Amino acid sequence: MDKSDIFQDPDLDQVFMTDENVLSDIIELCDLKKSETVLEIGSGPGNLTEALAAKCKKVVTIEIDERRKDELEKKFSGKNVQIVWGNALEILEKKSVRFDRIVANPPYAISEALIKALFRHDFISSILTLPSKFVERLAANPEEDRYSRLSLFSQAFFKIETLLRVEKSAWTPSPDTSSFVVKLTPRKPADSRELLLREMSLQDDKKLKNALRDAMSKSDGKTKRSAMEVIRNAGVPKKLLDKKISEIGLRDIMEVAAKFGGKKYKLVAFDLDGTLIDEKECIWKIIHDHVGTDPKIREDLMEKFFSGKITYADWAYHDIERWKEMGVTMDTLAKKVKEFRLMPGAMETLKTLKKKGYKLALISGSIGIVLDTFIPDAHRIFDHVVINRLTFEDDGKITGIDVPEDYKEKESKARSLERIASLEGVSPEECVFVGDSDNDFDVMKVSGLSIGFMPTKKISSVSDVIIKKKDVREIMKYLNDGQHNPL
Numbered sequence: 001m002d003k004s005d006i007f008q009d010p011d012l013d014q015v016f017m018t019d020e021n022v023l024s025d026i027i028e029l030c031d032l033k034k035s036e037t038v039l040e041i042g043s044g045p046g047n048l049t050e051a052l053a054a055k056c057k058k059v060v061t062i063e064i065d066e067r068r069k070d071e072l073e074k075k076f077s078g079k080n081v082q083i084v085w086g087n088a089l090e091i092l093e094k095k096s097v098r099f100d101r102i103v104a105n106p107p108y109a110i111s112e113a114l115i116k117a118l119f120r121h122d123f124i125s126s127i128l129t130l131p132s133k134f135v136e137r138l139a140a141n142p143e144e145d146r147y148s149r150l151s152l153f154s155q156a157f158f159k160i161e162t163l164l165r166v167e168k169s170a171w172t173p174s175p176d177t178s179s180f181v182v183k184l185t186p187r188k189p190a191d192s193r194e195l196l197l198r199e200m201s202l203q204d205d206k207k208l209k210n211a212l213r214d215a216m217s218k219s220d221g222k223t224k225r226s227a228m229e230v231i232r233n234a235g236v237p238k239k240l241l242d243k244k245i246s247e248i249g250l251r252d253i254m255e256v257a258a259k260f261g262g263k264k265y266k267l268v269a270f271d272l273d274g275t276l277i278d279e280k281e282c283i284w285k286i287i288h289d290h291v292g293t294d295p296k297i298r299e300d301l302m303e304k305f306f307s308g309k310i311t312y313a314d315w316a317y318h319d320i321e322r323w324k325e326m327g328v329t330m331d332t333l334a335k336k337v338k339e340f341r342l343m344p345g346a347m348e349t350l351k352t353l354k355k356k357g358y359k360l361a362l363i364s365g366s367i368g369i370v371l372d373t374f375i376p377d378a379h380r381i382f383d384h385v386v387i388n389r390l391t392f393e394d395d396g397k398i399t400g401i402d403v404p405e406d407y408k409e410k411e412s413k414a415r416s417l418e419r420i421a422s423l424e425g426v427s428p429e430e431c432v433f434v435g436d437s438d439n440d441f442d443v444m445k446v447s448g449l450s451i452g453f454m455p456t457k458k459i460s461s462v463s464d465v466i467i468k469k470k471d472v473r474e475i476m477k478y479l480n481d482g483q484h485n486p487l
């Protein structure tokens with residue numbers, strides 16, 4: 001073997017970063033502290049090692065090629081550098097080295113295996129120079145063709161930032177590809193879906209059903225047996241459940257993760273008219289039309305409200321005054337309301353949700369009499385009701401209207417949802433809102449899952465899910481097939 005063979009072995013990706021400027025750019029990006037221990041993978045001639053050692057407490061550098069022993073040990077003798085001889089992947093698997101951060105120009109051939117090994121480690125950040133195509137795949141978003149299992153799993157563990165492009169000319173000899181310096185920062189799992197993805201990637205030598213079972217019994221103390229029952233009843237093909245995770249394609253992994261690791265919704269809030277009640281027109285308009293309120297007065301009031309000249313409560317008081325003048329009584333309202341219908345599946349859905357332990361809310365701009373007519377036991381079904389309430393004399397004459405506190409200034413269903421969520425100790429992210437018309441716009445924006453139920457165009461634009469079938473039961477599909485989240 002001649003000396004040049006020993007010097008740079010292409011089989012070991014011995015391509016060295018010789019551009020001093022790029023080396024110092026990388027050091028700059030690392031933001032190292034004097035108290036930190038840095039792990040390097042693939043020491044090579046020790047050029048990056050040396051630059052790192054100047055900036056931190058200690059560098060632990062792993063090198064597989066013992067032909068470099070004399071050179072490296074001499075270079076770092078008496079310095080804050082510990083050289084570990086061996087295969088970095090095996091050493092990481094054994095967890096036999098301790099470190100705060102990783103900074104490395106690792107051999108390209110182990111890129112994917114290295115990232116996967118990092119799933120099992122905790123560190124402040126990892127700054128790695130990797131082939132540009134690989135980094136693009138790592139950081140790809142789901143809309144891109146290069147999005148892969150690697151992207152999905154890696155992004156479930158790390159915040160991934162591409163920091164710097166490194167040209168081929170920064171290396172000796174020049175490699176076939178340019179590279180990127182990428183920073184991986186471990187973070188807390190954002191939700192139960194991410195938690196499940198992590199679990200799946202860590203157990204990818206297991207069959208899907210067993211990994212799911214273990215994840216479930218670990219996360220919510222289910223027995224293995226009852227966890228398996230949930231899995232079998234969830235409608236995942238048996239063939240898929242029996243596959244090893246490492247052999248399952250991207251799309252199937254994503255579907256399984258969404259199915260079993262969907263967000264944990266705790267509260268479902270409904271709009272009334274047009275959602276639980278099969279009537280597109282709102283009660284206000286129907287009564288006005290019925291008694292023939294002067295359209296000019298109505299338009300004028302609406303304009304004043306929408307331009308902010310009067311409050312929502314003022315608007316309601318004015319409307320009620322018109323109705324009083326026109327002799328509207330409880331009877332008039334009751335007769336009109338009786339022409340409405342409950343939406344198909346409404347009661348069944350409310351009862352199922354209640355049984356499953358969801359908190360239920362009704363947030364409506366309608367009038368109490370509509371609710372009382374169709375859901376007389378609303379006070380037992382809903383944990384919270386926000387709706388306008390008319391007051392009457394004994395003979396049925398209208399005396400006034402109570403506008404919910406949340407609406408007084410401006411009808412804000414978002415404010416109601418946020419208030420109710422906080423009373424229940426959940427975040428709006430954990431709430432579902434089901435609605436159809438434009439006054440649901442603000443609440444649809446703040447709720448974790450917004451379901452547009454045969455929605456207007458404006459509401460479609462903020463709906464996570466759009467239901468076109470006139471059946472409230474359809475919403476159960478989006479709450480994990482009606483199953484409570486196993487995770």
Ligand code: SAH
Nearest residue numbers: 012015016017042044063064087088105107
């Ligand atoms: N960090 C140096 C060297 C990069 S070349 C630089 O920036 O210039 C990659 C180095 O990793 C080579 O020295 C090679 O011998 C080493 N190497 C290859 N496979 C390895 C493995 N599995 N574990 C540890 N080192 C490895």
